Amino acid sequence: MTLTIEELRAGVPKHSRKMITQNVVEVLNQLSSDHGEDFAEHYKQNLMSMSTVLKSGTYNMKDYMNAVKFSAFRLMDHSDVDSYMLAFPERYQRLMLKYADYGDEQSIRADKISSFVTAYKKNEIVAKVTEQALIPSRILNAPMFQTALNIQMSIAMSSRSDQVRSQAAESVMKYTMSPEVQKIELEVGVKGQDEIMALRTEMHRLASQQQGTIMSGTNTSLEIAEQVILHEIEDHDDIDISGELG
Structure with a gap:
């Protein structure tokens, strides 16, 4: 699956289309290589269906894409910490190195990284994306x-x-x-x-x-x-x- 800039722009509100750049498209297509086509398609659908979030605040596309990515992993029944690890692998590794002397990986995840995940979940744009993620089933x-x-x-x-x-x-x-x-x-x-x-x-x-x-x-x-x-x-x-x- 290869997503084009035209396809992505067609799926977001008109006022947000200028935020869709070739770089954004490349990031999306990279997800197919990193996590497989199924996840890339799942992410693309979420990115488009939750785009009304962009109307409710002055958010940049990068923050929006990160929030959708984190939410997409959570919707696939990954734990919050695992979702954070998959969405932000570099951040996760930095935190693991930072608290390497604290104990084993499980202890670091439970006592240190989990607090960063909780803080990220409370981020305004993440909260709005999470609310939108609950809509389709209803x-x-x-x-x-x-x-x-x-x-x-x-x-x-x-x-x-x-x-x-x-x-x-x-x-x-x-x-x-x-x-x-x-x-x-x-x-x-x-x-x-x-x-x-x-x-x-x-x-x-x-x-x-x-x-x-x-x-x-x-x-x-x-x-x-x-x-x-x-x-x-x-x-x-x-x-x-x-x-x-x-």
């Missing part, structure tokens, strides 16, 4: 997530078992809570969004109410199970969620 699985959510909503509203209904309601409440960190910019198109939000709100209220009456003894399980819920369960197969990385 986007790719969004349709399946919505299907599962619809099923749980239906069970919570229609099951004859109060235990099953309660568990389904708890599941929906858990997975529809707003995430603490949401850095990705998505265009989300939901048909009938008002109806869905109203149904979700009512479901939360109903689940809490039913749990309360069962625990207090106001109603028996049979009475709860036989309650008629005057809501029409609509088919939400027309929900369309689409996300695009910049």
Whole structure:
């Protein structure tokens, strides 16, 4: 695999294309020789898909490429220290030499180099790249997530078992809570969004109410199970969620 400057420039935001030089391309192609074509392709895809990070700060291309490289190794299940060693072999060797008198390699890695790795992970651009690295799986699985959510909503509203209904309601409440960190910019198109939000709100209220009456003894399980819920369960197969990385 040989990456061209034209191909790389086509994969980053317009305002960042001037940062793509022939030297950058040569670095990418060298990765193929150092770590194999599979990693080089993995790195290239990450470099392009995470390029929205360049919009959020005044970062230079070298720092961005290093952050993506470190993140790429971590995504391949290497430990943090191993990822640092693979991404920055010269730095790693310098640190090993610097602390050679401290003990064996394992001790140096655990007690000395790990602190440098922790500091690097806290670097702003590394943190942003790490956040971006978590995006693809959630986007790719969004349709399946919505299907599962619809099923749980239906069970919570229609099951004859109060235990099953309660568990389904708890599941929906858990997975529809707003995430603490949401850095990705998505265009989300939901048909009938008002109806869905109203149904979700009512479901939360109903689940809490039913749990309360069962625990207090106001109603028996049979009475709860036989309650008629005057809501029409609509088919939400027309929900369309689409996300695009910049």
